[in-house]
Amino acid sequence: MTDVFDQAAERADEMLSDALFEQQRRAGLTGQTIQDSAHFCAECDEPISDARRAAYPGVHLCVDCKYQQEKQARRTRGY
CATH class of the missing domain: 1.20.5 (Single alpha-helices involved in coiled-coils or other helix-helix interfaces)
Structure with missing residues (x-):
């Protein structure tokens, strides 16, 4: 019990x-699986951690570049 x-x-x-x-x-x-994830960021070519690759299968951006992408999208949308 x-x-x-x-x-x-x-x-x-x-x-x-x-x-x-x-x-x-x-x-x-x-x-997608972790094997579909990039080992290096498509923007800055820095390594993408295994933890991020496992958490977000298919990921192609590192945390910093993803943050910048989302920040830019918020600006574009006016948030």
Whole structure:
């Protein structure tokens, strides 16, 4: 029998997994694997970490370049 803390931890894991899947689905990445990810950023040619590649299968930008891309998109949209 599990206690309340174990149940809460399991639920938190499920919610994080669901959120990650939803984020990947919105980005159109659900059919891709870590092997589809770039090892080096398409913008700056810096290495992309294995953790990022695993979290976002199909990724082609490093964290910094993705941040800059999103920042520019927000400016363009007027946010």
